[in-house]
Every structure is written in C-alpha cells, then in structure tokens.
Amino acid sequence: xxxxxxxxxxxxxxxxxxxxxxxxxxxxxxxxxxxxxxxxxxxxxxxxxxxxxxxxxxxxxxxxxxxxxxxxxxxxxxxxxxxxxxxxxxxxxxxxxxxxxxxxxxxxxxxxxxxxxxxxxxxxxxxxxxxxxxxxxxxxxxxxxxxxxxxxxxxxxxxxxxxxxxxxxxxxxxxxxxxxxxxxxxxxxxxxxxxxxxxxxxxxxxxxxxxxxxxxxxxxxxxxxxxxxxxxxxxxxxxxxxxxxxxxxxxxxxxxxxxxxxxxxxxxxxxxxxxxxxxxxxxxxxxxxxxxxx
Amino acid sequence: xxxxxxxxxxxxxxxxxxxxxxxxxxxxxxxxxxxxxxxxxxxxxxxxxxxxxxxxxxxxxxxxxxxxxxxxxxxxxxxxxxxxxxxxxxxxxxxxxxxxxxxxxxxxxxxxxxxxxxxxxxxxxxxxxxxxxxxxxxxxxxxxxxxxxxxxxxx
Amino acid sequence: xxxxxxxxxxxxxxxxxxxxxxxxxxxxxxxxxxxxxxxxxxxxxxxxxxxxxxxxxxxxxxxxxxxxxxxxxxxxxxxxxxxxxxxxxxxxxxxxxxxxxxxxxxxxxxxxxxxxxxxxxxxxxxxx
Numbered sequence: 260x261x262x263x264x265x266x267x268x269x270x271x272x273x274x275x276x277x278x279x280x281x282x283x284x285x286x287x288x289x290x291x292x293x294x295x296x297x298x299x300x301x302x303x304x305x306x307x308x309x310x311x312x313x314x315x316x317x318x319x320x321x322x323x324x325x326x327x328x329x330x331x332x333x334x335x336x337x338x339x340x341x342x343x344x345x346x347x348x349x350x351x352x353x354x355x356x357x358x359x360x361x362x363x364x365x366x367x368x369x370x371x372x373x374x375x376x377x378x379x380x381x382x383x384x385x386x387x388x389x390x391x392x393x394x395x396x397x398x399x400x401x402x403x404x405x406x407x408x409x410x411x412x413x414x415x416x417x418x419x420x421x422x423x424x425x426x427x428x429x430x431x432x433x434x435x436x437x438x439x440x441x442x443x444x445x446x447x448x449x450x451x452x453x454x455x456x457x458x459x460x461x462x463x464x465x466x467x468x469x470x471x472x473x474x475x476x477x478x479x480x481x482x483x484x485x486x487x488x489x490x491x492x493x494x495x496x497x498x499x500x501x502x503x504x505x506x507x508x509x510x511x512x513x514x515x516x517x518x519x520x521x522x523x524x525x526x527x528x529x530x531x532x533x534x535x536x537x538x539x540x541x542x543x544x545x546x547x548x549x550x551x552x553x
Numbered sequence: 554x555x556x557x558x559x560x561x562x563x564x565x566x567x568x569x570x571x572x573x574x575x576x577x578x579x580x581x582x583x584x585x586x587x588x589x590x591x592x593x594x595x596x597x598x599x600x601x602x603x604x605x606x607x608x609x610x611x612x613x614x615x616x617x618x619x620x621x622x623x624x625x626x627x628x629x630x631x632x633x634x635x636x637x638x639x640x641x642x643x644x645x646x647x648x649x650x651x652x653x654x655x656x657x658x659x660x661x662x663x664x665x666x667x668x669x670x671x672x673x674x675x676x677x678x679x680x681x682x683x684x685x686x687x688x689x690x691x692x693x694x695x696x697x698x699x700x701x702x703x704x705x706x707x708x
Numbered sequence: 709x710x711x712x713x714x715x716x717x718x719x720x721x722x723x724x725x726x727x728x729x730x731x732x733x734x735x736x737x738x739x740x741x742x743x744x745x746x747x748x749x750x751x752x753x754x755x756x757x758x759x760x761x762x763x764x765x766x767x768x769x770x771x772x773x774x775x776x777x778x779x780x781x782x783x784x785x786x787x788x789x790x791x792x793x794x795x796x797x798x799x800x801x802x803x804x805x806x807x808x809x810x811x812x813x814x815x816x817x818x819x820x821x822x823x824x825x826x827x828x829x830x831x832x833x834x835x836x
Binding site: 268272292293294296297298300301303304309311336337338339379380416418419421422424425427428429430431432454455 | 726729730732733734792797798799802803805806807810811812813815818819820821822824825826828829832833834836
C-alpha cells in the first residue's frame with residue numbers, strides 16, 4: 260500500500276465522523292472526537308493495523324448491514340428506565356386500553372399486539388405488560404386477561420436482548436422509574452434473590468424477543484396495535500428515520516397507536532402516522548391516509 | 554477553544570458534562586437554580602493543570618451525597634458506608650473533570666488532571682488567596698430534593 | 709460452583725460496586741482490585757477463573773496500561789478479553805490501550821445497560 264496518500268489520524272477521524280453522520284444521523288463535531296474514538300475502539304482494534312483509517316476503509320469498502328449495525332450499536336448507550344415518561348401510560352390508561360378492550364369484547368379484535376421496537380434491556384415492554392396486568396386488576400376486568408394481548412420486543416443488538424430475556428435486573432436499574440403510581444410495582448412483580456431482582460415468570464414469559472433492524476423490511480405477517488419507538492430515531496439520519504417509520508407503518512393495524520419520545524419531534528415530512536396532541540402530550544395514530552405523500 | 558482558554562466556553566463544556574454525567578450515572582436531571590448554595594459537607598476536588606490551572610469542585614451536603622451515591626450504586630442510603638459515599642463523590646468529580654478535559658484537549662490545548670481529592674467537614678468553606686476569577690453554579694435534582702454546587706476556580 | 713469471574717480493576721470502590729451488580733445479573737462472580745498491582749496478584753493466584761478484565765487507566769501504584777502490558781506478557785492470559793473503563797478518552801490513550809491488547813473501551817459515565825451489553829458482547833450472557 261502506498262503510504263504517501265494515507266490520511267493522518269485527524270483526517271481519518273473527520274472522514275469517519277462524516278460516515279457516522281451519513282449512516283446514523285449523528286453529527287459529531289471535533290470536540291466530540293473523543294466519543295467516537297472510544298466508542299469505536301473495539302472496531303478499530305480489529306482492523307489490520309489498528310488505525311482509524313483502516314476502520315473507515317473497512318466500513319466504506321465492505322458495505323453491509325453487519326458493520327453498519329455495529330457502528331450504530333457502538334454509538335448508542337441503551338440507557339432506559341421503568342415506565343419512562345408519563346405520556347404512554349396516561350394515553351394507554353385513558354384512551355387506548357378502554358377502546359381496545361371494547362373491541363376485544365365485541366369480537367372486532369381477537370388479540371391486541373404490542374411491539375417495543377428498540378427494546379434495549381426490556382424495561383419498556385415489561386413495563387407495558389405490568390401496566391396492562393395492573394390496569395385489568397384495578398378496573399376489576401376479568402373477562403379480558405393478559406392472554407388477549409401479545410407482546411413483542413425487538414432490538415438491533417442481540418446482547419441487550421439476552422439481558423432482556425433473562426428478566427434480571429441489578430439494584431441500579433431497579434431504582435429507576437418505580438415512583439409515584441408505579442411505586443408498588445417493584446414488590447408486586449419482582450423477587451429479590453439477594454444478587455439481583457427477577458421479574459415474575461408470568462410477566463416475563465409473555466414477551467417474545469427477537470433481533471431486528473428497523474431499516475430492513477420485515478417478512479413477517481404480524482400486525483401491531485400499539486407500537487413503541489422511543490429514543491431510537493435520534494440515532495438515524497432523516498432518510499433512515501423515514502425508512503424506519505415506513506416499515507413500522509406497514510406493520511401497524513388500522514388505528515394503531517405509536518409512541519415516540521416526548522422530546523423527539525417526528526414531523527409529517529418523515530412520519531406517515533398522524534400526530535394527535537393536546538397541550539400536554541402527543542402520540543401518533545395510523546389513520547386512513549398516510550400523512551406524507553407516498 | 555482557540556489560543557488562551559475562553560471562560561464562557563469552559564463553563565459551557567463543564568455544565569453540559571455535569572448534567573450529562575448525572576443523567577447517565579444517577580438517572581436524574583440536575584437543573585441550574587438560583588437558590589443559595591447548600592451547606593458543603595463533602596467536596597470533591599481536582600486540579601486541571603495547564604496554561605491556566607483550574608480547581609474543579611463539586612460540593613454537596615452529607616444528605617445529598619448519600620442520596621446521589623445511592624442513585625449511582627443502587628445501595629439504600631441507610632446501608633451506605635461513609636467511605637463509599639466519599640469515594641462516590643470523588644469519582645463523580647473525577648468523571649466530570651475527565652470528560653471535560655477530553656473535550657478541552659480535543660483542540661490544541663493540553664491539560665492534565667490531578668487525581669481527585671475529598672474534603673470532608675460539616676459546613677466547610679474553601680478559600681483561595683490567589684483566586685482571580687471563577688464560575689459557581691448551584692443545581693437541584695429534578696425532584697427538587699437535593700442540591701449540588703459546581704465550582705471552577707482559576708488560581 | 710466453578711463460576712467464571714469478572715475482574716474489576718478500579719481505584720473507585722463505587723465503580724467496582726456498580727460492576728458487581730452487572731456481573732451478578734449476568735451470572736458472573738466478581739474479583740476486585742484497587743490498582744494494577746493488586747490485579748496482577750489476583751490474576752496469578754486464580755488462573756482460569758477470570759473471564760474478563762474491566763480496567764481503569766488512572767490508578768495509584770500501577771496504572772491500567774502498565775497492568776495491561778504485564779498481563780499480556782503472560783501467554784496464559786491471551787484469551788482473556790480486557791475492556792478499558794475510563795474517563796480517559798483522548799485518542800492517544802485509546803490507541804495505547806488497543807496496542808497493548810484491550811478489546812473494548814467503555815467510557816465513564818456509562819449506563820448500567822451499556823455495561824451489561826458490553827459484557828455480554830465480550831463474554832456472553834446469562835444462561836437461561
């Protein structure tokens with residue numbers, strides 16, 4: 260290889276940062292170089308000569324989902340909590356569950372399918388199972404049970420899914436989110452083995468976890484009624500946001516509800532779901548017509 | 554930062570790093586507030602050594618220290634040892650300073666950090682004779698329960 | 709029970725405590741060292757027990773990079789992955805660690821989920 264035209268580490272880093280922005284939609288200015296280098300350290304170490312430029316070449320010359328996936332993985336932090344943000348639980352309790360339970364009773368729906376599309380270590384989907392279980396109990400609903408619901412959770416990273424499937428959580432994770440109306444959920448649904456907290460088997464066993472890249476079309480024929488896509492679009496470029504949302508839209512039943520993060524703005528340029536908002540909170544619905552001109 | 558360090562840029566870097574660190578490590582949001590500084594019972598200190606030495610200080614009351622370290626470790630406040638609480642505040646100061654240093658050093662400036670030190674004592678104060686300027690901001694946790702004082706002292 | 713262990717090398721007892729929680733969830737035991745020298749002693753006394761080393765860089769007595777050099781000098785340790793866990797994030801430090809044989813780099817502060825994910829990526833997860 261000619262060394263004459265080989266870029267310096269700084270130049271290679273700039274190339275890599277541009278590539279990350281293009282692939283993941285994350286813009287990292289020079290002051291954040293430290294973040295890129297440390298997060299990609301493992302991948303840099305696997306290249307032929309352990310250099311930034313070698314990683315850049317590998318990423319650009321062997322385009323393929325596997326490497327890009329690892330890039331996205333390397334940059335995400337997987338941070339999550341139980342019952343993250345109030346909006347989904349308020350909307351579920353006040354609007355979505357009452358309607359869907361009526362539909363189950365009338366037979367217009369046989370199952371309600373719920374999908375957590377960036378599952379991380381499972382807190383979001385397990386929160387949902389617990390919330391619905393508790394909702395049925397508090398409202399003394401006995402004709403509809405958890406058996407009427409199916410719970411799916413996917414993530415691009417199989418390592419977090421392993422943690423999620425185990426349903427075991429350390430004391431730090433168990434400290435986050437069990438407050439206010441959710442304060443008693445911890446003791447109701449978990450047992451403490453001394454080394455870790457374990458989610459009750461009747462909740463844990465209801466969730467099907469699988470690896471999935473939201474940018475790829477899915478061959479499955481399941482359609483979902485409640486979808487969670489929170490704090491994942493922030494890692495995508497505008498183009499990829501649109502692709503991910505289109506893929507979700509395709510797999511959503513009519514009237515399906517989509518929850519995004521409170522601080523995420525998902526406008527109709529890229530989002531086919533209809534935004535439904537009052538002054539306090541927003542969620543999205545699949546209405547008759549996609550919001551964008553497809 | 555270009556050339557000589559820029560006071561405002563430095564404050565911005567540290568403020569961002571502090572709020573990000575507490576968000577990731579404690580799972581809480583720290584919000585700047587105008588309230589007077591709470592009593593300082595534990596201070597974490599480091600010195601950023603370079604063209605302009607800067608003392609970095611995070612000061613908390615012992616109640617706040619217990620609460621924050623409990624959030625960082627998952628150990629109930631009542632079961633925390635004093636040593637672990639001190640270590641936790643030292644490590645928090647260390648992480649905030651280390652992250653900020655990495656951002657500052659991304660440019661041409663080259664700064665080093667001392668290891669963290671801890672000062673303990675009920676309602677203590679820290680006075681520097683040669684103090685020239687500085688930055689001091691009080692924060693409260695988003696649940697409003699506990700405060701934290703962040704200080705940069707140019708010595 | 710012959711459980712595999714994670715060796716947490718950090719002068720902060722709090723960081724070791726956080727790692728111990730992640731290790732427990734994933735079904736690993738924990739060995740703790742407050743600096744590189746203590747870690748080398750543990751590695752010599754418990755050959756075969758260590759599945760992964762999580763290593764801070766800046767520590768008293770013996771730094772993480774000095775430990776890594778000595779640890780990698782022993783071919784018995786070739787198959788044991790080492791992940792740096794540090795605030796030290798300038799490229800020079802990261803490259804020095806990679807050249808000395810570190811497989812991953814976890815920046816402080818890390819979320820507990822991120823720590824667990826990295827451990828699973830390096831040595832696998834809980835047996836179900």
